[in-house]
Amino acid sequence: MKKLRKKEALFEIKKFFSDIKNKKPKEIKKIKRLAMHHNIKLGSLRKKFCKKCFSVFPQNAKIRIKNGKKTVKCKICGSIFRWKLK
Secondary structure (H helix, E strand, O other): OOOOOHHHHHHHHHHHHHOHHHOOHHHHHHHHHHHHHOOOOOHHHHHHEOOOOOOEOOOOEEEEEEOOEEEEEEOOOOOEEEEEOO
């Protein structure tokens, strides 16, 4: 992979997440590493994939909302993630 400047890396990340449904876990891992290398925060984008197995969430997840918290369980690895709802 060629070296990118921070603005180019940010553009690549935004382009990648605009069409995340067709991506493989290996590609998601590469983009996350690119963001970490350039110190770019993913923010709400990090909620679109599993932290453990890097699978895409809406397709491979069980989602519950209870007591002001969103609970997402990955169907592939079984990891549970909880986020406060605003």
